[in-house]
Amino acid sequence: MPNPTSRQPAASLPAVDAAHGLRGIRAMSWSPTAAWVAVFVAVALLVWFGTLGLRHLIGPDEGRYAEISREMFASGDWITIRYNDLKYFEKPPFHMWATALAYTLFGIGEWQARLCVALAGLAGIGISMLATWRWFGARAAAFTGLALLAAPMWSVAAHFNTLDMTLAGVMACVLGCMLVAQHPDATVSARRGWMLACWAAMGVAVLTKGLVGVALPGLVLVVYTVATRDWGLWRRLHVAAGAALLLAVAVPYFWMVSARNPEFLNFFFIHEHWQRYTSNIHSRSGPIVYFVPIVLAGFLPWLGLFPRLWKAMRTPAEGAATFRPALMAGIWAIAIFVFFSLSRSKLPGYIVPVFPALGILAGVALDRMDVRAWSRQLSAMAIVTACGLLASPVVATLNVNHTPNSFYRAYAIWAAAAFLVMLAGVAIARWLLRRGVLPSVAVYALGMYLGFMLALTGHETVGRPASGADIAPQILQKLTPGMPLYGVRMLDHTLPFYLRHPLVMVGEADELTFGATVEPARAVPDIASFARLWKNGTPAMAVMSPETFLELSPTLPMYVVARDWRRIVVTNVAGPTPVLAAR
Structure with a gap:
């Protein structure tokens, strides 16, 4: 060990004094090992930061903290944390401060969040x-x-x-x-x-x-x-x-x-x-x-x-x-x-x-660890990754978390590709064992890292349909800055971020119950109160589950603006080509 x-004293490093610093630096040449280390670090950092914006935000955490930070950035109030314009005291502010600062420096977006x-x-x-x-x-x-x-x-x-x-x-x-x-x-x-x-x-x-x-x-x-x-x-x-x-x-x-x-x-x-x-x-x-x-x-x-x-x-x-x-x-x-x-x-x-x-x-x-012990580790992980590759078609059979199976079928391809990358990393790592344990472990770790990041990137096939990003453009065609957007028995954690517009909670406030209790004027307590507001002639929009829509549409005027497999967005004002909810 x-x-x-x-450790090597500082005096033994390449001498670059004040008088000959530039010449000394120019004379220095990288060893092959240093060059490979630089390439490894560059690839790792490129993947680390380059993949931040390749996926849409998913709920609950990603959308919640992105939207809290956006509301903090928009309001300028960095002390009283708000979520959908209601007080939200479940967590302290450091993470949201850092994200709001990222918005300030780089604009509002997914990678900034x-x-x-x-x-x-x-x-x-x-x-x-x-x-x-x-x-x-x-x-x-x-x-x-x-x-x-x-x-x-x-x-x-x-x-x-x-x-x-x-x-x-x-x-x-x-x-x-x-x-x-x-x-x-x-x-x-x-x-x-x-x-x-x-x-x-x-x-x-x-x-x-x-x-x-x-x-x-x-x-x-x-x-x-x-x-x-x-x-x-x-x-x-x-x-x-x-x-x-x-x-x-x-x-x-x-x-x-x-x-x-x-x-x-x-x-x-x-x-x-x-x-x-x-x-x-x-x-x-x-x-x-x-x-x-x-x-x-x-x-x-x-x-x-x-x-x-x-x-x-x-x-x-x-x-x-x-x-x-x-x-x-x-x-x-x-x-x-x-x-x-x-x-x-x-x-x-x-x-x-x-x-x-x-x-x-x-x-x-x-x-x-010596070469023999590390070789045994590689053999074991070769079996694990091969089993993962063979089992990846199982992903195509999933139908969990109320997510349609078609999304998992698309993700199964990404899962298989991820295990292939990992398996390739194990194979190259075994080939590099003749150069020592460290190079072999480095390639093995990089292969695992790239495989897991590939699987994460591919999760967009499941995450994007749930994020609300695809229906946000349709909603924004009718949603104006001052228009109420009600969340009827639904706290949608991603849609407010993509709309840049908070929800007004109706009925069940979920984790915003505390905020709705201390500031009741900022929420609607029940469906009866919502019905009165919905029919008073003021243009408004609402997001709700398909089940809630089927319950309310027979008695309230609802014009569908956008819908996907988990939410329906409606307005109470007919547009030029309204889609009137079926009675």
Whole structure:
């Protein structure tokens, strides 16, 4: 294993002094290895950012947070978060701030809505590599980056507009800064700087998804110190200065939003934290093993490494006196996994913060793997990908989530292509084994990454019809800026973004019930009230399910403007060529 304290000194690098800098730079030539590394990074980044806009937004999360950010950008109010013009206090604002800033810089669009998560995912890879390099050397750091790049729960999640990925990227910075700060070669000032960065990242995590930004790192530290008896670690955390910095980052927003909205504190801290964790208030329960298949599938290319991850976690790094970075990473993954497994509220994205720690452990494990052991891993994954290719026609038989089977039939082709790319990556990786483990792992990881990104891109065949993007142009032919657009018993999470027009909730407000309760004038309480507004002569439009349309159309004038398999949009004013709903 490389000794982290015996890395190549700066003096041994190519000398480029002030007098001969330009000439020295021109004289430098890249080695073939450096050129291949540059090509690899360029391809990875091109795919990482180039695919952000290839898919339409899907609900609920992508459309929700894209629209909240759009309303924030349009209104200029970055304190009181609103969704469909109703107060929405379920989450803090950092992710929406970043997205609204992307809109400000680059305009409103799909790739701009996903830019925050893409940057968060990339930051998570970078800081995890830095921490691994500091403790275990450059080769292990390269393996860590490859492990995260090829892990679908990380690379795919970094292309979905959700708060979970932004939180995971920030939490990776918390872990990475902590590990770098505790290196025995760190100077006092360097340790203080990295620990302050760690505390600042925790403040950003609180602004991203609430108290978990402090609770999870705190839980990990407690478990780690109890397991290692390293009580001196707490003296190296710069708790006083760090806590002050954390509060300086997080408190101003909570103070300002509470001053403007007195109802915020109770809803956010009691309802959205305590009640969500301890009860099934949002109907998101799951068994204790809920996250087991998610972690296994999310780290699929490296499943064979799991026994080695345990071994790596228990092995101290060279040069470490008392602090054990791999053990810290392992406890990070285990403690967060257990925390969310015990929760009464479960969603797949909750578990994403464990993957940077798994990536660090994978980097350490791969750094110690010989050619024979890696060959066995390739053989196992060749079987897995071949089985996936043979099973891809099963996708064409699906008919789930109320999605027509025809969309899955189209997606089956993409799934087969994705497994073909992965299988090709495994084959090339095996051929490259004669050049060593690192080149083979690099090509293997790239093949897995490209395969998963191809499968993600192909999901547009299923996602686009559900997004509302295709019917938005038809609606915009009749929808004017001041016209009410009612969501009748339906909270459509994507259509408002594509229309640049919020919904007025009618009847069931879904997750906007709180906003409709505190601001009842901004919503319509029931169908009877909606009927009176619909028939008062003011031009209006409404979106509803086909079932609701069949229920209401016999008694209300409804002219169909647009429709697809999951929604019907109607107006109460006949146009030049109206399509009158059948009585």
